[in-house]
Amino acid sequence: xxxxxxxxxxxxxxxxxxxxxxxxxxxxxxxxxxxxxxxxxxxxxxxxxxxxxxxxxxxxxxxxxxxxxxxxxxxxxxxxxxxxxxxxxxxxxxxxxxxxxxxxxxxxxxxxxxx
Amino acid sequence: xxxxxxxxxxxxxxxxxxxxxxxxxxxxxxxxxxxxxxxxxxxxxxxxxxxxxxxxxxxxxxxxxxxxxxxxxxxxxxxxxxxxxxxxxxxxxxxxxxxxxxxxxxxxxxxxx
Numbered sequence: 001x002x003x004x005x006x007x008x009x010x011x012x013x014x015x016x017x018x019x020x021x022x023x024x025x026x027x028x029x030x031x032x033x034x035x036x037x038x039x040x041x042x043x044x045x046x047x048x049x050x051x052x053x054x055x056x057x058x059x060x061x062x063x064x065x066x067x068x069x070x071x072x073x074x075x076x077x078x079x080x081x082x083x084x085x086x087x088x089x090x091x092x093x094x095x096x097x098x099x100x101x102x103x104x105x106x107x108x109x110x111x112x113x114x115x
Numbered sequence: 116x117x118x119x120x121x122x123x124x125x126x127x128x129x130x131x132x133x134x135x136x137x138x139x140x141x142x143x144x145x146x147x148x149x150x151x152x153x154x155x156x157x158x159x160x161x162x163x164x165x166x167x168x169x170x171x172x173x174x175x176x177x178x179x180x181x182x183x184x185x186x187x188x189x190x191x192x193x194x195x196x197x198x199x200x201x202x203x204x205x206x207x208x209x210x211x212x213x214x215x216x217x218x219x220x221x222x223x224x225x226x227x228x
Contacts, residue, residue: 002158002160004158035218042218042220042221043153043159043202043218043221044218045218088156090158090159092158092159103149103161103164104149104159104161105161106151106158106159106160107158108157108158109156109157109158111156
């Protein structure tokens with residue numbers, strides 16, 4: 001158990017819909033990362049937040065957005081869903097203190113199926 | 116943006132040492148090299164991290180040459196439970212400012228009895 005929690009574990013929805021994925025980081029971690037993993041694309045970095053602010057942005061679509069709240073939990077919002085958005089979505093957290101690298105602790109993931 | 120390249124797959128017998136190499140020719144000065152292990156339907160798990168030379172922990176060693184354009188993850192005496200996908204990640208630390216995180220496509224290691 002990494003200490004990172006993600007809800008829901010599974011999500012089935014239809015094209016065009018909007019969903020919200022939630023992540024709670026490990027106690028004390030300030031950074032939250034979101035990743036998308038599909039069979040043909042591997043592990044794709046989407047976005048990172050540090051202490052409530054956007055820190056780095058990867059291959060995140062304009063239909064997707066995220067935020068980190070004052071209690072440090074994060075939400076990933078996916079809208080106008082397409083079949084190709086079906087994937088495992090992972091959240092990770094790290095402390096990201098001075099001199100550290102970027103050791104991340106991953107949650108169990110949310111499996112999104114778009115029908 | 117540092118791009119990483121790893122072998123797609125590797126096979127090894129139980130008890131052997133396995134070395135997986137990752138190429139990252141465009142690595143930046145502030146980038147760390149981190150390796151993760153992933154089992155099916157689970158989140159990746161941190162194995163080891165380094166900046167240069169050699170790092171060893173209780174499960175693996177990481178060798179990084181002076182030019183840092185590649186790195187090699189070494190798993191001593193693998194067992195069946197080491198069958199997983201191994202990812203090389205190159206990314207900067209907090210103090211480097213905005214950065215990208217680049218995972219390789221991963222190496223699927225199959226350990227054979």
